[in-house]
Amino acid sequence: MGAKQYEQAVIEKKKWLSDRMEEGLVFYRLDERAKVFIEYLPADKAWAPIAAPNYMYINCLWVSGKYKNQGYAKRLLDKCKEDAAALGMDGIVHIVGSKKLPYLSDKRFFEHMGFKVVDQADPYFELVALQLNESAALPAFKKMDENASVNEKGIVIYFSAQCPFAVGIVEELREVAVNKGVLFTAHRLITRDESQYAPVIWSTFALFYDGKFITHEIMSPNKFEKLLTTIL
Structure with missing residues (x-):
């Protein structure tokens, strides 16, 4: 970054x-x-x-x-x-x-x-x-809403400004995904209600692939690229 x-x-x-x-x-x-x-x-x-x-x-x-x-x-x-x-x-x-x-x-x-x-x-x-x-x-x-699931394909990230690293790294991760031809969607949570009803407990940063939860770790572009190699 x-x-x-x-x-x-x-x-x-x-x-x-x-x-x-x-x-x-x-x-x-x-x-x-x-x-x-x-x-x-x-x-x-x-x-x-x-x-x-x-x-x-x-x-x-x-x-x-x-x-x-x-x-x-x-x-x-x-x-x-x-x-x-x-x-x-x-x-x-x-x-x-x-x-x-x-x-x-x-x-x-x-x-x-x-x-x-x-x-x-x-x-x-x-x-x-x-x-x-x-x-x-x-x-x-709170019990998770049955409709609060991740159905989008590719990499999906939920994040908020609770941590500056989460805000700062998302676009770099997007670039890595695009270069590898991987769909990439980022949802920034901007209100308390969005965070409380999102499909995640930890709303600072959550990464999914094809609807499956992968990690809450805010990672560097290099580490993200290695992750893509293992899950693709």
């Missing part, structure tokens, strides 16, 4: 954040370069198909590189807990993976912090929750 392309993608991510802040999103960071940060907002405003009334939803918790294993993740989570409690919320909810994946939070950390798995969804998603009110209903994934 070129510098100008990435710069534009970052601008779009910042706009996405700004728009969500009007809906209650908090972006809190512990360093100036934003390598240690958390994003959270009321779960009814989440860009994910979950039912979690009066819960806070963690959209992203990120601790990068040298900042890992220094207690920063706990500090970020404590900030979210303080805000959720101050607002009288029933708990906090987050989407993790049943296995370790680069684009999902580590389930072990959240379990260590008292979260419990309350629901699961294919192929590897788990919903974890920390209850602040033990009598409150547990969150759950």
